[in-house]
Amino acid sequence: MPTETFFNLTEEKRARIIGVAVDEFANKPYLSVSISEIVRRAAIAKGSFYQYFEGKKDLYLHLLSLGMAQKLALVNQLKPSNNSLKTFDYLRWMIQASVQFELQYPRLARIAYRAFVEEIPFPDEATELTNQGGAYLFNDLIAQGILHEDVAPWVDTDMAAFLLRTVYKQFGHYLVSRLKLTAADISEGTFDVFENEDAQQLFRNLMDLLEAGMGRDPEIRNHYFSK
Amino acid sequence: MPTETFFNLTEEKRARIIGVAVDEFANKPYLSVSISEIVRRAAIAKGSFYQYFEGKKDLYLHLLSLGMAQKLALVNQLKPSNNSLKTFDYLRWMIQASVQFELQYPRLARIAYRAFVEEIPFPDEATELTNQGGAYLFNDLIAQGILHEDVAPWVDTDMAAFLLRTVYKQFGHYLVSRLKLTAADISEGTFDVFENEDAQQLFRNLMDLLEAGMGRDPEIRNHYFSK
DNA sequence: ATACAATATGACGTCTTAGTCATGTCAATG
DNA sequence: CATTGACATGACTAAGACGTCATATTGTAT
Structure with a gap:
């Protein structure tokens, strides 16, 4: 402190x-x-x-905690009024909110990302803080999804959670390069993933993939084959 | 040099x-x-x-190129005799071979991984070398898969490739923690992902997820619903 | 045996860093 | 005015890093 x-x-x-x-x-x-x-x-x-x-560690942990506080604030602000989303709708919202944070506070997101992929000399303390970012709850989300029959019963819960965590952490990077967003687009903080049509299309495609992979009754298959 | x-x-x-x-x-x-x-x-x-x-850069690039050579050698050695695998069989083999490399040469894999997630002062030269690791060809694999009707026509090729790249890079980490492999298990270099039954089960689960998500006619759905 | 090329060495000059500490400034309070 | 406590400062030490270079050693060929 x-x-x-x-x-x-x-x-x-x-x-x-x-x-x-x-x-x-x-x-x-x-x-x-x-x-x-x-x-x-x-x-x-x-x-x-x-x-x-x-010293350095003290400063660093303070920054990490600032970043997580900022993320929580943004996420709460973006939280949809409808509180009982289906599993995949909730998932989509989570990923979108996380990407929005990454675009709006790229440097803070970068620090958290570094904490995740590099080794810090005090991994436990750092992980405790970054976990507030939300990546830990995918296991529960999938398990609940199976109970609610949104998620296919044959999926390996832990592995599905691993896949989601990984995507969750990396999708922001991908979106930036796929949409060829420039540093200017981002730094102005004007980009809104919830509003931008290209971004929404990407999220739809991503969710189609995820839902087809894990969903019990994926929309996309019915939709495609009914044509 | x-x-x-x-x-x-x-x-x-x-x-x-x-x-x-x-x-x-x-x-x-x-x-x-x-x-x-x-x-x-x-x-x-x-x-x-x-x-x-x-200097440092010279040494580093040499290590990177040694690592990639080692990976190529291992991959070629593991290459199945049957040359015309279906898309998802080929994918499974690729991922398995990559994980095997990671377990057999953990330090080399780690260097390549670092080159991927951290910034190096000379990104172009480093990327040129790590690309030999194979992660670049997922776009082609998916595109070919669609042509051969292994992969569902509605998938977003570039995004599917992103997902695969990401999994490809991270699955080794996950497997180690999921199977609770110790440093000893790994450093002895005796662990063989192609032989170990737990590992094979994990790969099956992973491929079920991926194939359900991207495949045109995923085995797992037929299999489950026919019961 | 001698000469020449290849290789090995570590002290050295110059920088940068982490962290300390004695000293200095300033505003408020008695 | 004097005292006190909060904050500011930058010189300083010790440690470590980089890259060089004059010198030493080893090996080989004539």
Whole structure:
């Protein structure tokens, strides 16, 4: 945890430090991020940094927790009013919300992604924070889906959850490259996956694939063969 | 490229250096790997290193290319005699061979994986090498599959390829954790995914999911509903 | 045996980093 | 005015990294 001193700083200064730190951790592996560099870019004295944070780990965990808080906030804001979605509708919403976060806060998403694929010297603490991002609940989702007869009974729950986790984590990257989104598209934060028609088409295609693979009675098969 | 001097070294010495370097690059991000540390662990003089390699990048690309050569060799060795597999049989074989490589040469696989998820200061050169690992050809595989009527005509080729690439890259990790394989199981290099019954069951489950999702006439649906 | 080429060595100069600490500034309070 | 507590600063130490180079060793060919 950052010190009280840090939270007493002016909004401007705190934001400047966090901004620089986010940028560094988003663009370099944890081990290669340099405190000296952050201090230089944020134009604060070395000594000040150590009055705000215990060290690199402290700062990093703070950023991770900020990111997860931001994600939770966004997800809650996007939560549909209808509370009892079918399994695949819920899944689609989850993936869309996650991609939206990735497009709206690319650097925060990047830090979380790094925590996931690289090794951090303190994996447990990092995982505890990133788990708030939601990737852990796919096992339950599938198990419930089978009970509700949305999901085919023959699927291997754990493996299906693995597939979903993986897609969940990577789909944002894919969407960006598939739709050829530029850094400008993203950084302006104007792109809305819920509104953009190309994005919606991609999500439909993805859900068709997933539902055909796991669903008990996949729409797409009926739809296609009835023609 | 390493210098001629390097290739003139005794097998023993060359292997020692490569072994240490593989270990370092498998366990640290590229930026954090230290030449000084490699030199220390391999017990050679600093000056010698720079007579063998131009620097870190040179060494790294050499390792990557060694790894890919090793993978190609293993894959060719595992290639089934029957040359005209159906799309999903071919896919299953590819994924199995890739997982086998990952279990047999975990450190090399790890280096390639890192090249994939972290940024390297020279992405183009690294990608050119890792592409030899085979992940690039899923687009063709799906397109061909549609032509041969193995793959359902409604699937989005590019997205299906994305899904397969992702699974292809991650399935080894998953298999290890799902089967609770220990470091010992792996490092002995005795584990054979083609022979182990638990592993085969996992591959069956995976292929059922993938084929149900993408296949034109998935076995699993007929099989289940005919009961 | 001598000369020449190939290989090995590690000290060295220069940088960068992490973290500390003595000192300095400033505003509020008694 | 004086004191106190909060915050700011950057020089400094110790450690480690990179890449070079003058020198030493080994091997080979004449």
